[in-house]
Amino acid sequence: MLEIKNLHANIEGKEILKGIDLIVKPGEVHAIMGPNGSGKSTLASVLAGRDIFEVTDGSVSFLGKDILDLPPEDRARMGMFLGFQYPVEIPGVSMVNFMKAAINEHRKYNNLDPLSASDFLKLMREKKEIVEITSTLTNRSVNEGFSGGEKKKNEIFQMAMLDPKLAILDETDSGLDIDALRIVASGVNKLRTQHNATIVITHYQRLLDHIVPDFVHVLYKGRIVKSSGKELALELEEKGYEWIKEQY
């Protein structure tokens, strides 16, 4: 589904990613861990197509297609979803209009007619339940005035609405209390199928108690320095990142 080869990326001339290799297959959950500043969020942004990063070498293929020259919206409509570490507040754009526009852009891309108003509202209702959003989103602007937990739930809600093939969740656990973490994680688990895949980027192991990964990778200084099964996360939790830093 996703094949990253020797990916290098810069921001303002400074190299952040220094040769990433990663293969993700349908049905898999990959966790990417690592100390602060190792390049985790950069990797997520580069995959989603943020143009402040410059890819200097390597390739990324998604569903067999080289995506590095594609704008973010094309990657999204192919089925990639980025859950933001810091969801952006957009005053004046209501959640309903935002989601309606997004859903219909996806449908247009797939040669489908726009959803009817009632079908759309029905879909909203269903998907809100997955992340236990009880408030009405109708009159609320995107993320504006949302608490930290609400913002993260809103990311998973959007993911549920858009039904991506590959979800990249960037520090979805940061700033969550234990209840919100449980809700967010169970939301992600409900959306898992054998046809889609998830990359969970996290600093801590605690999220991985809820979203159990098939593979754990350690990113350090712009490279994946260690890959293993889920037991690696526990080892990191116990020993911290110092031994990684010493080794690499």
Place this chain on the structure above:
Amino acid sequence: MTKLETLQHELLDLFTSNKETITGQDAPLLNEFRASAFDDFKRLGIPTKKHENYKYTNLESYLTGPEYSYELAPLNFEVNLDDLFHCDIPELATRIALVLNGFYYKHNRPVDLPEGVILCGLAEASREYPELIKKHYGKYAKAENDSLVALNTMFAQDGVFLYIPKNVVLDTPIQIINIAFSLMDLRITRRNLIIVEDSAQGSVLFCDHTLCGKSFITNSLTEIYVGENTNFDLTRLQNENGNSTQISNTFIHQEGNSNLTTNTLSLHGGLIRNNTYAKLNGENSYNNTYGLFLSDGNQHMSTFTNIHHAKPHCTSDQLVKGILNDTSTGAFNGKIYVDKGAIKTEAYQRNNNILLSKTAKMNTKPQLEIYNDDVKCSHGATIGQLDTNALFYIRSRGIVYEEARHLLMYAFANEVIGKIKLEALRERMIDMVDRRLRGELGACENCKIIHN
């Protein structure tokens, strides 16, 4: 002689040599003001960029130039209102009056109005309702301080007169369509007077349109008096061709416990300059001055406000937002003036602007003059670009770049349009701004408006 001085002399000559025609239009009370206005205009001259209030608005290139003709009497030509407009907003369709090149159109259909409400041309009002004219005309707009007011007063012959008597509530708005239409480039003078007596309510929508591609220079002036316990809204839609220049002065006088809102949406034009002066002359009154402008090409859109708190316990709120593209320029010059005795004043002002191009330019200048300690005032101004984080966020959900940009611009503009109280009007304005932002014709589909 500078170009503006030459123009000043031409206009003085135009007046002198046509004095008989201008004063002969049977609007006797308007004539009484002309001689002193002539002297004021002669003394003051047309403001140059050296004038503090016109520092960022260069009138020279807009007011001078090709030869403009001047209509000294209403054209005797008939238009079919139905051909021009089918206003499809039921709430607005019933009360429409047309003003053609500054003259109240004589074939306007009779409008069904509550008893005592008067809607007619200003010239007619000066003959039929001299007491009202005497009491209010030229009382709020003072020619001696402002040459463009003087110029308007010199040439003013007609426009709209609206009178809402005591205790009368006008539930649906009156729509005034100001049309510029000519076979030659034309100067237009328009003069409106609105009187809202104690405990009355009403709202007016002004739509300013050009119906052809000719160049127009419009000097428009509106005086509004609202008495005690009144509620009045003025919404203005300015949608003129790119060759046109509009200088629009609004002078508002508010008595106690009054609530007045102006909302000016400048969608298209060559140069648009909106000056709003409000005097809060009675306790516990509220004034809201809102504006939105969208400029591109080399348009210039400029807003000047002067909110004068003369009495205690009044509140004013100003919000002006602009989106500028290409090489267009804009200016906001917002003044709050609080008198010594006007304690417990609350006065707020905000101006936010988005520049879509590297070559667009915005100047913004808040001015607060406060002469007592017991006030709450705030002001803020921003000039920025579309939020790149928000753009990426929206695009990451599959929404294409153009649409993402549109969503953000629309959200930005919506704060101002959202202030329009009447839902049907608000939705129409939302639709028009939406289409304007998409670069489509920014006119009502049913209006045959020409843009260049």
